[in-house]
Amino acid sequence: MKTSAITFTTLLAVLTIPVISAHTAGEHAHNSVIKPIEVTGLLGQANFQYRVDPTWGQLDKQQYKIKNCHAIAQLKDKSFLALCDDNKHNFLHYSLDGKLKKSWMTEYPGAHGIEVFDDNGKESMIIVDCGWAVREGKQYRESGRVVKTNLQGQVIFSIGHPQTIGQYTPGQTFMPCDAAVAPNGDIYVADGYGSQWLLQYDKNGKFIRKFGGPTDPHKEARLQNAHGVSIDLRDPSQPKLMVSSRVQNQIKFFTLDGKHLYNINIPGAFGGQAVQQGENLYIGVCWSKENGTGKKLPNSGFVLVLDKDNKVVSSLGGSAPVYKDGKLQPLSNGENPFYHVHDLCVDTDGNIYVVQWNSKGAYPIKLERVKK
Helix, strand or coil: CCCCCCEECCCCCCCCCCEECCCCCHHHCCCCCCCCCCEECEEEECCEEEEEECCCCCCCCCCCCCCCEEEEEECCCCCEEEEECCCCCCEEEECCCCCEEEEECCCCCCEEEEEEEEECCEEEEEEEECCEEEECCEEEECCCEEEEEECCCCEEEEECCHHHHCCCCCCCCCCCCEEEECCCCCEEEECCCCCCCEEEECCCCCEEEEECCCCCCCHHHCCCCEEEEEEECCCCCCCEEEEEEHHHCEEEEECCCCCEEEEEECCCEEEEEEEEECCEEEEEEEEEEHHHCCCEECCCCEEEEECCCCCEEEEECECCCCEECCEECCCCECCCCCCCEEEEEECCCCCEEEEECCCCCCCCEEEEECCC
16 A cells, blocks of 8 residues: 655653762663664554554643653543653643643652553552652762552552562662553552562562562572563463563563563564553563664664464564574664654554653654554
């Protein structure tokens, strides 16, 4: 099908932010200079090709200036919540057509992850503050927190530092990245900037178990930068946990009681949360490697689409997926990379809504699926 080229020029860099901490900022440090890029034409391959909607979600940057947009979720009414680590508004509430409905809340300076879920017929949220906080222009590494709220942001309960219940030793770091809620209401917290454990709680916030950390007896279960966690319901009779081990370029699958099942390798791609929609998985990639095998590239990133067999079938902004002898070959930036895709959600029509870190306050981007 013949299509016209679409240009999108708002994927830019963020400001340099000093880090004041006894720890190194590492990969969380912002870059001072980023060359502008533009996304043109179609993105992706095979039956999963997309075009950028250049106006969806765009706001007046003077009135709604943001630092990073870390997460996005769609509500039952089909509107969207975008989560920002900003001192003026943590939440941007968008209509389905990308118009701002409301902005609010400033309680989460390290806002990083959001899970919206059905809670006995109403919608509730789990908000994850990772602890990377910007105060008076400087970035600090603090203890993170996880809270359950209603859709208005009113706190229902908080999940405290695991040290308070004897699960972490004094001084052990807790800087969670993401959370997921299972069909039975259990809450899973990925401590991806802290001590790398997956922490499981019941629906009331009572601790159940931890797994996947650096001393897990199953070596394949051990996580490195457990950046995202989500539930795979493609087989409703056997729901699974999907956990990003970002440094290892893997998504690891577990049973809901913490038993390791298998890993998906996405070589060259530092992927975050895996998002299920129908029979497909979608993964936002925050960095890639030079030629897929060399050093980690700054100012890189793309989106992967996986089929029902967990095979990569499309790479939006990245190199086309190639398999040899059943193994995915290393992925790298393509012609139109994004900057640090941090999270995404997918609507029932297959459109993808992308948010980015370290992209000069870029607002969410809608990628409209091209129907063939």
